[in-house]
Amino acid sequence: MVVKVISSAEAISEAVKLARPSVIPVYPITPQTKISEKLADYVADGELDSQYIRVESEHSAMSAAIGASGAGVRVFTATSSQGLAYMHEPVFAAAGMRLPIVMANANRALSAPINIWNDQQDSISERDSGWIQLFCETGQEAFDTVLQAYKIAENPEICVPVMVCVDGFILTHTVDPVELISQEEANEFLPPFTPVNAYLRTDDPMSLGTLADPGHYLEIRYDLEKAVNASKELIEEVGKEYGDKFGRYYGLIEEYKSEDAEIILIAMGSICGTIKDVIDEQREAGKKVGLIRIRSYRPFPKEALKEAVKDARLAVLDKDISFSVGGALFSDVRSSVNNESYGFVIGLGGRDITPDNIEEIIAKTENPTNDVEWIGLRE
C-alpha cells in the first residue's frame, strides 16, 4: 500500500493515470490547471500513454472529449468555473449523446466580479446537463471517485458522463495523505473500455449526434432521465465494490451522527470536514446535531435523503445561489422531503467558512427567523 501526501489535484491525476484514458484534451484554468500539468508530466515522462491535446479553449476541450469518446476510447478532461461555463453547450451534448466522459471540476466562483476562489456555483449551474455530479470531501475521496466515475459512466446500461467535483484551492491546492492503489488493482477494478452503444468505426458505420424532431426528442430525453435515475443504484453498487476491495466505502450520501439528530445539516464537499468538527463539539455538549453529506448531487438522492432525515429539522448549506429562491441544494432538499428546512448561503467567492459560521447556522435553525439566510455577510 502506498500513501502519498499530495493535493487533491495530484490525487485526481494519480487516479486518472491508473484509469489510462486514451485521450486527454485540456485547457488551462485556475485552479484546475494543477491537474492538467500533472497529467502532462506523466505523458512527458512516459508514465501515461495518452494523446494529450492542448486545445485552444474549454469549449474545444469538451468537444474533443466528445469526438474521442464518440470514437470509442476512454477520455479525461478537467476544468473550473469560467471554463465550465464556456463549455456549457458541449457539456449538454456529451450527456445527450450518452458518452461516458469523466471530467474533474475544481469548483470555483463564476464572474462577475471575476473571482478565482472556491464556491460551487460552476458545477451547480450545470446540474440540468444530464451529467452525474459527485462532490468530494477530501483528496482521498477524489482519488477513489475518479476510478469509480469511469466504472459508473461506462456501464452499458448507463452511458452517462460523470463530473467529479472538488473544491478549488481548499482541496486542489492543499495536501493530505492519500492512499493509492496499484495499477494491477486498478486494472482489476476498472477493465479497459469497450464501447457497445456508440463508436466511429469504418467497418460498422454509425451516425452520432443526429437531428431529432419533435416526434423523437422527448423520448430521447426521457431515456437520459431514466439512465440518470438508474445510476443511483449503480453509484451505490460501485461504491460498495470499491469499499470491499479497498476498504473505503462511498454511496449517494454520507450520514454523520444524523441517526438520532434533531437538527441535521446538509452540505456538499470540503465544508463537511468543518461541519463534522463542529458536530463533534456540539454532541459533547449534549446537542443532537448531525450531518448528511450529499455526495451525488445528480442524480439527486431523494429516496436515501428521505430515509435519512426522519423528522429532523434541516439546515441546508449552499455554496451557490439561485437568485431570489436561495441555494440550489436547498431547493432540491425542499422538493424532496417535507421536513422543516432552512437555507444558508455561505462561502461564495472563497469567503472563509469558520466553525463559528457553522455554530451560527445551527443556532439559527434552532430559532429560525428567515427561510434563507446569507452567512458571514459583513455589516
Place this chain on the structure above:
Amino acid sequence: MKGVDEKEYLAPGHRACAGCGATIAARLALKALGENTIAVSATGCLEVITTPYPETAWEIPWIHVAFENASAVASGVEGALKAQGIEDTNIVVFGGDGGTTDIGMQSLSGAMERGQNIIYICYDNEAYMNTGIQRSSSTPFGASTTTSPAGKESFGEDKFKKNMAAIMVAHGVPYVATACISHPQDLMAKVKKASEIPGPAYIHVLQPCATGWGYSPEKTVKLGKLAVDTHMWVLYEAVNGKIEVTVKPSQKLPVEEYLKVQKRFRHLDEEHIGIIQNFVDGQSKQLGLSE
C-alpha cells in the same frame, strides 16, 4: 466519370433542396476519400438535411456535436484513432461558411495550428442558408441577404468576403485549396491530395445555393462555372504556401454575367458592379490567373 469511385457514401433520399450544391460537394469529396473515412459535421444545412433521426444519409461513420466546434471534435477523433494505432483512416470535416469563417473560426484555427491530421472542407454558400439566408463573413460584396438586405439606403452586403484560404495558408497549413462543385475532377483531385499530404488540409469549396442565391435549381453547376469563368472564384492550391492556379478558364467573362442571373445581386447598379469587377481583377492578378 472515369476512374471515380462508383460507390455512394452520401446516400440519396436526404432532405436537401432541389439543386443543392452542398450535397454535391460532400458527395464528390467522399468519393475521393473512399470508405476508410470518418466524417465530422458542423451544425448547418448538410447536417440537418442528412440526419433526421432515425435516418441517416451517411454510409461512413459520422459525428456532429455543435455549430462552432467541428474542428475540435475532429481533433478528438484523431486522438482516438492515434491512440488505437489506426493510421489509414481519413478524418474529414464539413462546415458551412458560417460554421467555418465565423463561429467555427477559433476551433478551426486551433486544430490547424496544432497540425491535427484532418481535412477540413468548407462548403461555402455565402450566407447562413440553414437559418434563412443571413449574412456571414463569407457573404460577397453587394449580396442582399435577410440581414444585409438591399433597400433605399443599402446596396446589400458592404464588405468583401473573408479570405479564408489565405488565413489557412498563414497558419502554415501544408495543403490549402479552393474548389467549386462545377469542377468535380479538380475538386476530387484536391481532396485526394489533401488526404495524401500528412498534417492538416483545408479546402474551401464554393457551392451555389439555389434557395439563397435566387436562381432556378437546375442551374447550380452553371452558376459555379460562371463564378470560375468570371474569376469571381479562382481555383488554386497552395502546397506549403506556394500558390498555383489549377483551372484557367479559356476566356474571362465580365462579373456581370455571374451577377445578373442571381436574385441576390439583381439590385446592383453599374457603380457597384464596377467595384466588384475591380476587386475581382485585382484578386485574379494577385493569384496569377490574369496579367
